[in-house]
Amino acid sequence: MELLLEGVSHRYGELRALEAIDLEVREGETLALLGPSGCGKSTLLGIMGGLLRPSEGCVRVRGEPPAGSLNPFTYVFQDFALLPWRTVAGNVALALEHHRLGAAERTRRIEEALRLTGLEEFAHAYPKQLSGGMRQRVGLARATAVRPALLLLDEPLSALDAQTRELLMEDLIRIWSHERTTSVYVTHNLFEALRMADRIAVLSRRPGRLKEIIAVNIPFAERGAPERAAALSALHQRIWTLIRDEVQVADREVHDG
Amino acid sequence: MAEQSIAAEARVAFRGGGFEPGARRWASWLAFAAIIAAWQAASSSGLLPALLMPSPWQVARAFGELWHSGRLPGDLGASLYRVLWGWFLGTAVGLVAGVAMGIWTTPRAIGIPIVSALFPIPKIALLPLLILWFGIGEPSKIATIALGVFFPTVITGYSAVDSVPRNLIRMAQSFNLPRREIIRKILLPGAMPAILAGFRISSSIALILLVAAEMIGAEHGVGAFILQAGNLMQTDQLVAGVVVLSLLGLAISTLLGRLERALLRWR
Numbered sequence: 001m002e003l004l005l006e007g008v009s010h011r012y013g014e015l016r017a018l019e020a021i022d023l024e025v026r027e028g029e030t031l032a033l034l035g036p037s038g039c040g041k042s043t044l045l046g047i048m049g050g051l052l053r054p055s056e057g058c059v060r061v062r063g064e065p066p067a068g069s070l071n072p073f074t075y076v077f078q079d080f081a082l083l084p085w086r087t088v089a090g091n092v093a094l095a096l097e098h099h100r101l102g103a104a105e106r107t108r109r110i111e112e113a114l115r116l117t118g119l120e121e122f123a124h125a126y127p128k129q130l131s132g133g134m135r136q137r138v139g140l141a142r143a144t145a146v147r148p149a150l151l152l153l154d155e156p157l158s159a160l161d162a163q164t165r166e167l168l169m170e171d172l173i174r175i176w177s178h179e180r181t182t183s184v185y186v187t188h189n190l191f192e193a194l195r196m197a198d199r200i201a202v203l204s205r206r207p208g209r210l211k212e213i214i215a216v217n218i219p220f221a222e223r224g225a226p227e228r229a230a231a232l233s234a235l236h237q238r239i240w241t242l243i244r245d246e247v248q249v250a251d252r253e254v255h256d257g
Numbered sequence: 258m259a260e261q262s263i264a265a266e267a268r269v270a271f272r273g274g275g276f277e278p279g280a281r282r283w284a285s286w287l288a289f290a291a292i293i294a295a296w297q298a299a300s301s302s303g304l305l306p307a308l309l310m311p312s313p314w315q316v317a318r319a320f321g322e323l324w325h326s327g328r329l330p331g332d333l334g335a336s337l338y339r340v341l342w343g344w345f346l347g348t349a350v351g352l353v354a355g356v357a358m359g360i361w362t363t364p365r366a367i368g369i370p371i372v373s374a375l376f377p378i379p380k381i382a383l384l385p386l387l388i389l390w391f392g393i394g395e396p397s398k399i400a401t402i403a404l405g406v407f408f409p410t411v412i413t414g415y416s417a418v419d420s421v422p423r424n425l426i427r428m429a430q431s432f433n434l435p436r437r438e439i440i441r442k443i444l445l446p447g448a449m450p451a452i453l454a455g456f457r458i459s460s461s462i463a464l465i466l467l468v469a470a471e472m473i474g475a476e477h478g479v480g481a482f483i484l485q486a487g488n489l490m491q492t493d494q495l496v497a498g499v500v501v502l503s504l505l506g507l508a509i510s511t512l513l514g515r516l517e518r519a520l521l522r523w524r
Contacts, residue, residue, distance in 0.1 A: 051427060081424045083443065086523075126523050146432065
């Protein structure tokens with residue numbers, strides 16, 4: 001399934017958050033949305049998934065969701081958004097309970113999602129008993145259980161420490177290599193974008209405009225390899241040059257405010 | 258560059274743990290026993306005249322006599338009937354109204370100004386009016402307690418719904434959960450801690466109103482008993498009645514604590 005954004009703009013009252021975004025999310029790719037804080041990345045993600053109505057423009061879908069997809073547009077949240085009164089399995093089940101699934105199919109989906117995210121042994125644990133990384137794995141398990149056509153990840157690793165982030169990035173790449181679900185990955189972390197994305201859409205500071213789309217033509221498995229370091233470094237430099245001034249101005253805007 | 262040798266060793270002094278409270282269960286029992294002992298000593302030495310303040314022993318004796326004569330159980334039964342019905346009615350209607358105000362915009366827009374205007378009225382001031390409406394019997398006292406419980410419960414209800422993190426609701430919406438499922442599976446469980454905390458406040462209000470209503474217009478009940486004992490200067494019986502109220506409050510608090518532990522195990 002592909003997503004097409006045509007002239008999408010958004011305002012919060014007088015505040016212009018996004019300006020005339022034209023963008024295509026291609027079948028099976030991971031597109032990173034990168035930009036300085038407050039540039040409208042999460043707003044754009046909300047518009048893509050139908051949680052926000054754009055002030056102008058529209059979002060179109062091309063193609064059909066895969067068979068068995070219960071929730072074509074599925075979010076993974078920065079703060080995990082887990083129900084503390086439900087166990088790990090209960091949190092995954094929440095996404096399935098209002099669908100007409102047989103008990104066996106529901107259990108199968110939950111078990112598969114927990115296996116894919118390495119949570120089989122934690123099915124009966126409560127979120128408060130888990131580390132941040134494990135909590136985000138529950139968020140991922142919940143998202144994969146509904147077999148999304150488009151996975152919308154809103155800075156899913158930003159609440160985690162550096163080591164956990166590294167581990168979870170490896171897990172995400174492994175899950176994606178298995179499913180190849182079309183994904184949009186919001187981040188302000190350039191390294192994360194370079195590790196996770198097929199293409200990186202760079203946004204300007206507020207109001208967010210699309211500055212450039214940069215393809216990362218290096219296979220995921222090779223992105224950690226030393227022989228690819230120079231190519232990745234060159235891409236890093238190119239993107240940083242694109243956003244450096246934007247980040248600086250955005251940073252001052254925040255402090256002035 | 259040569260390493261400098263340490264001239265002398267010293268232990269780094271502990272400077273405090275941020276005033277973090279520790280567990281001292283024995284301290285509360287010890288303080289309780291000390292207060293009773295001091296009270297008894299003051300009474301026995303004549304420092305506290307029995308007419309103004311009976312000794313703990315006299316209170317215990319009066320309590321035993323009243324209990325065995327059936328007077329206290331009868332009054333306690335009448336009070337329990339009023340307070341339970343009043344609290345239950347006020348809580349049930351208050352929760353429905355409060356949760357509705359928390360969820361839907363129109364009930365909130367209508368309800369908040371009304372609640373803000375009526376909440377500060379001391380509900381006991383309405384007892385004469387309620388007696389005119391419902392008569393001198395039980396309904397007027399139950400209605401006074403219910404009214405007193407209703408308003409704080411409404412406020413608890415919508416504040417509890419407001420306290421549920423919005424990101425959980427957005428998450429549920431992102432998975433296309435129907436509205437009734439969001440209310441049942443997200444809002445109500447999420448609001449439960451604040452609702453149960455509100456029960457503690459509303460039960461205290463119910464007890465205060467119970468005593469006040471019984472002192473104004475009742476022949477039976479712990480409040481009426483305390484007032485009668487005071488009029489007859491039977492201070493040992495008066496304090497025994499106060500002890501009953503204290504035990505009643507303690508029992509309610511214990512029950513609510515158990516309810517919290519049962520419903521909020523996930524915390």
